[in-house]
Amino acid sequence: MTAAQGVLSGLRLVEAAAFVAAPLGGMTLAQMGADVIRIDPLEGGLDYRRWPVTEDNTSLFWCGLNKSKRSVALNLATEEGRELAMAIACAPGDDAGMFLTNFPARGWLDHEKLKARRPDLIQLTLQGDRHGGSAVDYTVNPRLGVPLFTGDPASDEPVNHVLPAWDLITGQMVAVGLLAAERHRRRTGEGQHIKLSLQDVGLAVMGHLGFIAEAQLGNPRERHGNELFGAFGRDFVCRDGVRVMVVGLTGKQWRSIAQATQLEVPLQQLGERLGLDLSEEGNRFRARAGIAQLVGEWMARLDFKDVATAFDRHGVCWTRYQSIAQLVNDDPECSPANPLFAKVDQPGVGEVLAPGIPLRFDARMRVPPAAAPKLGEHTEQVLAQLAGIDAAQFGRLHDRGIVR
Known part of the structure; x- marks a missing residue:
């Protein structure tokens, strides 16, 4: 089975991102068959060595959030490297011209600069807060008050739980936003710049679940330990x-x-x-x-x-209640007995159990999980396909330290 069988087969997204939410959004599309091309610096992005890591410093985090993508490594400190990145992001095609980043939209990432190359470009820029400031799950959570109603009712200490809930929800919102903009472009021909902030996602969910209204009515949520609130x-x-x-x-x-x-x-x-x-x-x-x-x-x-x-x-x-070790070693739902999972040969790690997309579409068979690429594994392939760079040109770029 190949990505061509995925429900998003033919769609292309270019991603320049790091950490959880944006790469998760890109991977969500990739696991439904889209061609997602991740662009990184030659030495790898900010998350290339993010823990957890293997003994030889291969990031299981990076591998987990970049499955089924193609990897391009460019020297983005050079004008030539940035030109190549823009050429990839703005390459022609009715199902292309989609770009995702969670870095500040300046330099080669600037929407106006990219739009000048492709007027119908769809770009989604993920921010920490709506003002463009820095924020991560561990800073959004305290601002929303969640650590003060999580944990032991007898304690006054904040409990910042380890699951990055806002990152995970935001990652799915990234995928929804890109697909909505792509549908709009198909109907109107118009591209657009979508902005989404991690903090706004957290605020919205707090409102959706009634936490904000509850506090407005004078009854802010209290701690109830492991008890289910309201039932x-x-x-x-x-x-x-x-x-x-x-x-x-x-x-x-x-x-x-x-x-x-x-x-x-x-x-x-x-x-x-x-x-x-x-x-x-x-x-x-x-x-x-x-x-x-x-x-x-x-x-x-x-x-x-x-x-x-x-x-x-x-x-x-x-x-x-069971440990992660019990989940992995003993639970059949976390095994190839569940069609969500398959064993893949992950470069730098070995054979691992990897999940695909949880969605099951009647019209298409589920795309099986694929390993994350090696850094820069597809650089020559993508440049040839999207920028018309032949083998001789690629060799010269490699010799000058522009590509990996």
């Missing part, structure tokens, strides 16, 4: 020490917990004592301490295998 859900420990998470958000989920634990009558009596109808999710949150005591006592009497059997029989929404 029933929390972690419990089985008799043999295995920890599980149980959720009763919907009515069906709540009834399945009561049935699996054989606590229908005690839970009904709890609701009557408290004057709460536990079929309503908000009331389950109000009664969470009493519910947790009943469910926790049931859990504490059983080993994990018996809890799992009862939960699965009744369709409870639950999962076991």
Whole structure:
């Protein structure tokens, strides 16, 4: 199976970016079949050695966020190198002329300069904040207040969780923005410069989820530890020490917990004592301490295998807590048994398990995951294809340190 079978086959995006959000946006398109060409300096970009790394300093981070792309390495400190980069970004073609960067839009990255070469150019520039300032997930999160309602309710210390949520959401927004602009260009012939900021994405999501309105109404979110806010859900420990998470958000989920634990009558009596109808999710949150005591006592009497059997029989929404090592070594969902994954031979790393795109399109088969390229692996190929550079010219550019 090749990229030609992807739903975005034929689309070309040129990317000059680093770290998470922008490269993730580009890779999202690449894993749906688009031809995504990443341009880096000869020595690699800012994220080329980003941790985690192998013993020989190959970045697993870089490999993970650049799968299925082509790599071009140019001496961008030279005028000639920058000219080649602009030629690649502005190369002709109805499905080309799309450019993504999260660097300041100046020099060869300046939209007006690129637009002069290709008037219908679509460029998306990702910024830290809407003013063009620097921001990353670890600075956006504190500004939004999230670390102050995450963690142990008994603690006043901020908890900056390690998952870069805003980067991940922004990466998907990058892909959506580029595809929306490409559709607009197909209808009107107009290119445009799209600007997107990491901080604005975070602010928007805080509004979408009700956090901002909640604070405006005088009830800013408080810490609730591992409890599900607004319904029933929390972690419990089985008799043999295995920890599980149980959720009763919907009515069906709540009834399945009561049935699996054989606590229908005690839970009904709890609701009557408290004057709460536990079929309503908000009331389950109000009664969470009493519910947790009943469910926790049931859990504490059983080993994990018996809890799992009862939960699965009744369709409870639950999962076991496990380490990343357990996920990789023992969980069939994180293996080639799941069509999302395949083993790829990653240069500099060896054979690794790699995910493709989670989307499944009925019209096209899923494009299997491909390794990230070696730095500069496709420089000669891309320059020949898009800039008309023949082998002799490429050799002279190489000898002068312009290309890798």
